[in-house]
Amino acid sequence: MTTKPRTLYQKIWDAHVVDTRDDGTSLIYIDRHLVHEVTSPQAFESLRVAGRPVRRPDLTLAVPDHNLPTTARKDAEGRVLPITDPESAQQLAALKRNAPEFGVRYIDATDAEQGIVHVVGPEQGFSLPGATIVCGDSHTACHGGIGALAFGIGTSEVEHVLATQTLLLKQSKSFEVRVDGQLGAGVTPKDVVLHIIGVIGTAGGTGYVIEFRGNVFEEMSVEGRLTVCNMAIEGGARAGLIAPDETTIAYVQGRPYAPRGEDWDKAVAWWNSLATDQGATFDKTVSIRAEDIQPTVTWGTSPEDTSAIGGVVPAPEDFADASKRDAVKVSLDYMGLTPGTKLTDVEVQNVFIGSCTNSRIEDIRAAAAVLKGRHKADNVKWAIVVPGSGLVKAQAEAEGLDKIIVEAGLEWREPGCSACLAMNPDKVPAGERCASTSNRNFTGRQGPGSRTHLMSPAMAAAAAVTGRLTDVRELVG
């Protein structure tokens, strides 16, 4: 029997169709649902009002991350410290109350496994290759790094999934982003994805699911792949995918929620069949040479505003599109930057290493490798390293990375979303710059008036050391 060659996306989609309607929408089964405190209270409330249960609490996992302060959560006697912001406290309390009421597994703020939902999912083996995964958070795209079809949803959809374990979806178009060749020294997965967004633009992937293909992704660690897929949403795509392979399977094996025994063998066989077939076609393709990617930073207020670190701040006139010219004008004004300034002359006062994009153990190691034996510059007033989970924190401490970080004058914090979106007390002051490993440089994202420059953990560590945007290759050869 011959079947039409299919993409990875098509194969996962096909395995999850419950029903297809005449208008082309499909009811898609959801295998794993991650829940956090910000986008779930109204969903649980609606269920309560309608008297509806959670259909599959066993496929649902709740963990608080956005609101949690990253300072100590317990005092010296082990007593849990209260959350001082009353609104944050109320939202965290709502999740802690809702999860047991609806029978949903819950990881508490003080549990060793707590962390950013997109770090916890893969780390626990809750997120699996080939699965459909949703969460009320746009960076759910992250889980595509292990070959899952994962995307962010709004609160009404959270309610829909809680009640029915399904979503009504229209299939997206397919977008192949290829990166082939040899990445240069100092060029990390974050640089790869920032460069890609610079090429395709923030709306380049709208209506598409991106599959990242090419030897660069094949040779990348799972953690690197999670970083790349995490930012697919910044390129407008609801989901990013990288085919599961031996690297993925080795990563998943033995994790707490990973399948075992006979189920494991079945899983591996299926995962090995998921890669895009030879001859399958994509609706759109972009190819990038790995050699063209340099350590990359953003200069503006859109993630597409990227430049190699060796570049200069562009001028509005450098852009062909009239509305982009206007946007650049506004953005340079907000960022306090003058066209023609060398990026390496831009001083930073804050450094944030963390977020669901870059807070895994490899990220902490990369930052520590740059910080080792060095100290942050005097003009850097605030520099924090926020591990993605309690387990990442413990691992880093076992390797002595926390000591390197603290000796370099940076703060070593408790896990959470932190200054990525500044819902907790970690904020960048107005008018100040932050070298940040997060995913969005939007106006006011890290606090009202904050100015964000996105980059990799190694580059952020280099910026901490010199007090300005820096080519990490000048520090470590």
Place this chain on the structure above:
Amino acid sequence: MKAISHVAGRAIPFGRKNVDTDVIIPAHWLKTITREGLGKGAFEAVKKEEGNVFENPEFSGAPILIAGDNFGCGSSREHAAWALLDMGVTSVIAPSFSDIFSGNAFKNGILTVALPQEAIDRLMEVAQTDPIEIDLETQTVTTRFQDRYRFEIDPFRKHCLLGGLDEVGLTMAQGDAIAAHEAKARDSLPFLAKTPATA
């Protein structure tokens, strides 16, 4: 969800491109556990700009917002839709919308109307002085100057919006099909159909 069929009134000529949901409602407003009261925080940073369109009293409570390309990009926060509703906006007209935002808008009975940039330019002009009408049944946007633009909308979404239908209830009625899928998956994809009990 409230049914929606016809929206008529003043339209806020906002016009900006790539308006992300951090602009529509900044993160510090997301700590609420209800859907109400977010209008106060809507476009908070824009409202601080001198001469911004939101400070013009003529547009206070206007039911329509006109924006540029890629409206609602960024974070998946449904608070963006709730904030628009709370400020009285029940329809947004733009050349394109982010996927997540258009879903969130629909689920809250906000009609998103995608029109080409030329039409947006013309409506931005009309909106300065006159009202705009949107009719979902005929899928048209009209003005008193004989402008008439037809827009496309997914038939299922149209049906739900016109009837104010609750999507969760509609899907729950398909419980048998969902159960059948689960039974099949337990056999063919058992590793996805369950999580280890002891995890």
